[in-house]
Amino acid sequence: MTTLLKSATIIDTSSPYHQQQKDILITDGIITKIEDSIENNNYQVVALDNLHVSCGWFDTSVSFGEPGYEERENIKNGLDVAAKSGFTSVAVNANSNPVIDNKAAVEFLRNKANGFATNLYPIAALTQNSKGIDMAELYDMQQSGAIAFADYNKPVANDNLMKIALLYAQNFDGLVFSFPKNNSIAGEGIANEGVNSTKLGLKGSPTLAEHIQIARDLYLLEYTGGKLHIPTISTTKSVELIKEAKKKGLQVTCSVAIHHLTLSDDELHGFDSNYKVNPPLRTKADLKSLIKGIKSGVIDIITSDHNPIDIEQKKLEFSEAKDGTIGLESAFGAINSVLNLQDFIENLTSKPKSVFGLENHSIKENSKAEITLFNPEHNYTFTRADILSTSKNSAFLDKKLKGKAYGIYANNQLILK
Structure with a gap:
């Protein structure tokens, strides 16, 4: 499976693309290409509002x-x-x-x-x-x-x-x-x-x-x-x-x-x-x-x-x-x-x-894709509808929050909320 992340701002100090907005192509769990613009060739495309990515x-x-x-x-x-x-x-x-x-x-x-x-x-x-x-x-x-x-x-x-x-x-x-x-x-x-x-x-x-x-x-x-x-x-x-x-x-x-x-x-x-x-x-x-x-x-x-x-x-x-x-x-x-x-x-x-002695996979070409997708500017009030857990005991209910995760790409899987 090949996935294309469009116009993603990269937040990763270990990456040569830190704080740059790029298209990211992922093939079989590996980042194969990072460029200003990558043409869609029947890829699975992820284009989200104010998309940011990090390790x-x-x-x-x-x-x-x-x-x-x-x-x-x-x-x-x-x-x-x-x-x-x-x-x-x-x-x-x-x-x-x-x-x-x-x-x-x-x-x-x-x-x-x-x-x-x-x-x-x-x-x-x-x-x-x-x-x-x-x-x-x-x-x-x-x-x-x-x-x-x-x-x-x-x-x-x-x-x-x-x-x-x-x-x-x-x-x-x-x-x-x-x-x-x-x-x-x-x-x-x-x-x-x-x-x-x-x-x-x-x-x-x-x-x-x-x-x-x-x-x-x-x-x-x-x-x-x-x-x-x-x-x-x-x-x-x-x-x-x-x-x-x-x-x-x-x-x-x-x-x-x-x-x-x-x-x-x-x-x-x-x-x-x-x-x-x-x-x-x-x-x-x-x-x-x-x-x-x-x-x-x-x-x-x-x-x-x-x-x-x-x-x-x-x-x-x-x-x-x-x-x-x-x-x-x-x-x-x-x-x-x-x-x-x-x-x-x-x-x-x-x-x-x-x-914990675990490897951190940087966002760069030929690196394993272990990426979080998020929007740091999304303002909202956290409600019960935002809770996905079986239990609902959240200390943040009805609190105003800033920033929302879209999901992840990891282990060759794209998971979005």
Whole structure:
């Protein structure tokens, strides 16, 4: 199959055509020609309003539910949502039932994802059943295709266990995650501890809980060596801690969830459980620091932290509802509303792929076509009609967004919304 992308503005700093408007010809999954104008010779033509293209976006924190929680989202629909939201690759968390904590479970995920346009990369559990007691079979799972190890949204409280994991994973260049939360400090907090939690009568979770855990992990990393990734940081101090660690030469990377870049705890005044996330929404000052962290390069990755929750566990009193928001469909429009395209596109493409050791396919001739198609100037209000996920728990409902994904070309497939 031959596909012709017409008048596409290329956003790819590694491409010789960066910021140029070109026609792009793709044959059997390979970019064969990039020119000012290519004549249509019975090709499959894609001509879209204000078409922009970049290297394929990679979301490094996605939950699908399957196996065990298919009512939230199954792999088939999840990958379709990801493709139509502009993601050519997703890293899938281990928070299913059973937990992805062994070789067979990793292979199950990979086999279920065969044949889709969007690539699925399993993040396997760091500990058995994600209980934080015994380390899982890390090497075997990596051999089966796991690209990292994490107990999704669960901190490892045992200092020695985290130390051993960092030491052990070095034998096969494994990447270890540590969720930034100290449960002893956070207690039963469900909102950022501060003015809003006090006004609303919600139990507060102090930022100190995040800082203590990050400080511990950085001390352990300095002692052990190895590679550490800290997912979904949410505070000013967290950015500062990681900045200092990078200055020391430690192999530490971090991500931030899009809702932590765009929404503050001011949203909680309506007690809408869609805003109940983990870590909790922080202050506007934290938002500014996180955005600065993106621009300065301290923060490596932007993720949707897509976490579908069924209505029975989400449409409850705020204190009883389960944490999490979906985010694939709103990801680009939300982040493009607060950052310039040049400030963040690498945090969705080359940087996350580098962190996870994956190849980034540049937009140039004779390169594999792994491309996201989007319009950065489309302004709209995100409504329920924009949600493609099985679960509807979006923190961005009725928010004004800027920019919309058209879809992707990847694995020799064109997927458009």
